[in-house]
Amino acid sequence: MKNRIAQLLANATDKLHQDGVLPEPIDSSSITIERARDNSHGDFASNLAMALAKKAKRKPRDLAEALVAALAEDEAIEKVEIAGPGFINFFLKLASLNQVIGKVLSAGSEYGRSNTGKGQRILLEYVSANPTGPLHVGHGRGAAYGSALAKLLGFAGYQVEQEYYVNDAGRQMDILATSIWLRYLEAGGAELTFPRAGYKGDYIRDLAAQLRQQHGDQFDHSSAVVFADQPEDEAHSDNDSENPSGDKEAHIDGLIGRAKQLLQENYATVHAHGKDVIVADIRQDLSEFKVEYTTWFEESSLVISGAVKRAFDQLNDAGHLYQRDGAWWFRSTTFGDQKDRVVIRENGEPTYFATDIAYHLQKLERGFDQLTDIWGSDHHGYVPRVKAAISALNQDPDRLEVLLVQFAVLYRGDQKMSMSTRSGEFVTLRELRNEVGIDATRFFYLMHKSDQHMEFDLELAKSNSNDNPVFYVQYAHARICSVLRQLADSDRKLDSVSSNYELLVEPQEQNLIALLDRFPELIENAARKHEPHTLTYYLRELANGLHSYYNAHQFLVDDEVLCCSRIELIRAVQTLLVSGLDLLAVGAPESM
RNA sequence: GCGCCCGUAGCUCAACCGGAUAGAGCACCGGCCUUCUAAGCCGGGGGUCGCAAGUUCGAGUCUUGCCGGGCGCACCA
Numbered sequence A: 001m002k003n004r005i006a007q008l009l010a011n012a013t014d015k016l017h018q019d020g021v022l023p024e025p026i027d028s029s030s031i032t033i034e035r036a037r038d039n040s041h042g043d044f045a046s047n048l049a050m051a052l053a054k055k056a057k058r059k060p061r062d063l064a065e066a067l068v069a070a071l072a073e074d075e076a077i078e079k080v081e082i083a084g085p086g087f088i089n090f091f092l093k094l095a096s097l098n099q100v101i102g103k104v105l106s107a108g109s110e111y112g113r114s115n116t117g118k119g120q121r122i123l124l125e126y127v128s129a130n131p132t133g134p135l136h137v138g139h140g141r142g143a144a145y146g147s148a149l150a151k152l153l154g155f156a157g158y159q160v161e162q163e164y165y166v167n168d169a170g171r172q173m174d175i176l177a178t179s180i181w182l183r184y185l186e187a188g189g190a191e192l193t194f195p196r197a198g199y200k201g202d203y204i205r206d207l208a209a210q211l212r213q214q215h216g217d218q219f220d221h222s223s224a225v226v227f228a229d230q231p232e233d234e235a236h237s238d239n240d241s242e243n244p245s246g247d248k249e250a251h252i253d254g255l256i257g258r259a260k261q262l263l264q265e266n267y268a269t270v271h272a273h274g275k276d277v278i279v280a281d282i283r284q285d286l287s288e289f290k291v292e293y294t295t296w297f298e299e300s301s302l303v304i305s306g307a308v309k310r311a312f313d314q315l316n317d318a319g320h321l322y323q324r325d326g327a328w329w330f331r332s333t334t335f336g337d338q339k340d341r342v343v344i345r346e347n348g349e350p351t352y353f354a355t356d357i358a359y360h361l362q363k364l365e366r367g368f369d370q371l372t373d374i375w376g377s378d379h380h381g382y383v384p385r386v387k388a389a390i391s392a393l394n395q396d397p398d399r400l401e402v403l404l405v406q407f408a409v410l411y412r413g414d415q416k417m418s419m420s421t422r423s424g425e426f427v428t429l430r431e432l433r434n435e436v437g438i439d440a441t442r443f444f445y446l447m448h449k450s451d452q453h454m455e456f457d458l459e460l461a462k463s464n465s466n467d468n469p470v471f472y473v474q475y476a477h478a479r480i481c482s483v484l485r486q487l488a489d490s491d492r493k494l495d496s497v498s499s500n501y502e503l504l505v506e507p508q509e510q511n512l513i514a515l516l517d518r519f520p521e522l523i524e525n526a527a528r529k530h531e532p533h534t535l536t537y538y539l540r541e542l543a544n545g546l547h548s549y550y551n552a553h554q555f556l557v558d559d560e561v562l563c564c565s566r567i568e569l570i571r572a573v574q575t576l577l578v579s580g581l582d583l584l585a586v587g588a589p590e591s592m
Numbered sequence B: 001g002c003g004c005c006c007g008u009a010g011c012u013c014a015a016c017c018g019g020a021u022a023g024a025g026c027a028c029c030g031g032c033c034u035u036c037u038a039a040g041c042c043g044g045g046g047g048u049c050g051c052a053a054g055u056u057c058g059a060g061u062c063u064u065g066c067c068g069g070g071c072g073c074a075c076c077a
Helices: A002-016 A048-056 A058-072 A094-110 A136-157 A171-187 A202-215 A223-227 A249-265 A266-288 A299-305 A307-318 A352-363 A377-392 A429-436 A440-445 A458-463 A469-489 A505-527 A531-552 A559-584
Strands: A033-035 A044-046 A077-083 A087-092 A121-125 A159-166 A295-298 A322-325 A327-330 A342-343 A370-376 A400-405 A408-412 A454-457
Touching: A002 A033, A002 A048, A002 A370, A044 A322, A048 A058, A048 A087, A058 A077, A058 A087, A087 A429, A094 A559, A121 A136, A121 A299, A121 A400, A136 A159, A136 A370, A136 A400, A136 A408, A136 A429, A136 A440, A136 A505, A136 A559, A171 A202, A171 A223, A171 A249, A171 A266, A202 A266, A223 A249, A249 A266, A249 A327, A266 A429, A295 A299, A299 A307, A299 A352, A307 A342, A307 A352, A322 A559, A327 A377, A342 A352, A352 A370, A352 A377, A370 A377, A377 A400, A400 A531, A408 A458, A429 A440, A440 A454, A440 A469, A440 A531, A454 A458, A469 A531, A531 A559
Parallel strands: A121 A159, A121 A370, A159 A295, A370 A400, A408 A454
Antiparallel strands: A033 A044, A044 A087, A077 A087, A322 A327, A327 A342
16 A cells, blocks of 8 residues: 555656656655554655655645646545644545455454565574573573574565574583583592682583493592692682682683593593584474574584684685784784684684684575574674674675674563573573463563563562453453454354455444554564564554454454454454464463 | 664563654553453543754754763684
C-alpha cells in the first residue's frame, strides 16, 4: 500500500515537472510515506510537499495543493487531506484495508516473508565464548539476539548460516587445563594453594573428579615438585602480608609450563578432557535455549591446517608485517587502527589476533557475501584491527559487519552480580533458564535494543514472572485458541457462510487490521536494521489489540456472517502471533 | 589522556530515512467478571527528551562544546 501511494505521488511530481512547477524530476525512491500515528491524520502521510518546497520555491501548503490536484484517482483511496505545515494525508477505504485479513489467512506462516535479502549469503557468528566454563547470563543475551536475528534474516530472504567459533587454542585453555590438573591433585590428597589466576568454579572440581575416575592416579605429582621454584603468586587477599608483591600471571604461566613438563603427552589428555566436556555442555545448553548452529568451528583447526601460516605469509608478502623486539607485528595503522598489533609473540606463538585473521580470511573464502560477527561491546576496540587485516588481505572490509551487544548487568535485588568466569562467581545461563523459564528469558533479553545497556533483575524476573510481557503475548494466543476450540466443539458450521469484512467497523477491529497490514514492513525493518526488539514491541501491541477487542466484543455472535468475519480476523491475528513468536524462538501455547 | 557506546516519566525501556500533541510496561489512583480464560480491559496523574549553542519549514533524532555513566586502549582472549 505504501508503494502504491508512493507511485501515485511520483506520477504527480512528474506531472508538476512537466507543468514547470518543479524545476527538475524527482527521484521516486526519495519519496517517503509514513504510517500516520494519529487516526485523524488518516492512514498514511507524506511529507513530500515540505521536502520539495525549497526546490520549487513555493510554500509547502501551496505545493501540497498542487500535488493533490495532480494525483490520479485510485479506488483504494477514500480521500486526501492537507494538514499541518504541509502533510498530505491519505485516508483509505475500509474495503481495501480489510483485504489484509484474507491475505494473511491465505499466506499463513508465509505472510511477511520477503526477498529483501535476495538470497545473499550471510555467515552469522555469535556467542563464541571460550570453552573455559559454562555460559553465563552475559552470553545469554548474545545467544538470544543472534538466534533471533538469524531467523529474522532468513525470513527476509537472506541465506544465513550460524557459526560458533570455539576458542580452543591459546593461553586461556592452558589455564583451564592446569586448573583442572591442580584440582585433580587436590582430589588425590595433595595440599596446595590454588593459583589466583586459575579458574575457581566448582565445575573445575567436577572435571578433575571425572579425570581421576577415568585415568586413576597416573597424572599425580607431589605438590612440592609442582610448585618448586615458581614465581610468587599474587596475594590472595589484600591483607596477606606474606607475599605482597607476587605476579599472578607469571605464577600461572609457570604452573602451565610445569604441567606440560611433568605430564608430557598426558597434558593433551587433560587439556582435551576440559575442552570436550565444556564444549559438549555449551552445545547442550544452547540447544536447550533454542539456539541452533550450522557449524561449530574450532580455532585449533586453523593452526593444524596451516591457515594461520598462510594468512601470515600473505600479509608478509604484501609487506604489511615487520619484526620488532623479537615479535612479528602487523602494521594495522596503515588501515586506520590506532596502533600496530603483534601477530607472532616473542616466544613464537601466534596471538589470538593472528588466528582470528586466518579465521576471517577463511570465512571470506568460503564464499559468503557478508560476515556478521556479534561481539560483546567490551571487544569494540578490536573491530578496527580485524577490518584492517581484511583490507590488508585485499578484501573489502565492509564485508565484515560487527554487531556489538552490551552486557546485561545482572542484579539480585539491589546487589550487582559479578560475571567473572575466572573467579567462578557468576550466574549461569542454565540457572537463569531454570529459574525464569526459556520463553521468558529469551523474550526478556530480546525486549531491549542490543546496543543498549540492560538491567536484568533476577529477583524480579523470578518472583514476578507473571508480569513478564511474554505471558501477555502468549495469553492472547491462548485466548484465540480457546475461542476456536469452543467454536469447533459447538454445533455451528460456519464453513458454508462467507465472511464480509465490511462488517468489521469497530475501532478495535480497525486497529487490529492496521496491525496486520504493518507486519511485513516491520519484519523487513527489523531484519535490515538488525533489531529484533521491534518485533517484541509489535507483538505486545498486537496482543494488546486482541485483549482490548476480546473485552469489548463477543466473537461468537448469533449473526453468522459477522461471527465468521470476526473469527477470520482473530485467526489472522493468531497467525501473526505464532509467526512473530516463532521468529523469536518463543513458544505459543494453546492454553495457559 | 585518546577512542567507541549511552543519558527520554519514580523504575525498566520504545519512538519507522529528521515530522504533526514524545509512547508502553512496572509502580500509584479510580472503575469493569450472571457473557468466548480478570495472566485481561477501560480511565487518571506523572516529562526542562543530561545541559548549551548551531543546522531548517520542522530536532529526542543531525553538528559542535560541556556535564554524567559504561567499555576499550596487552606479546589476554
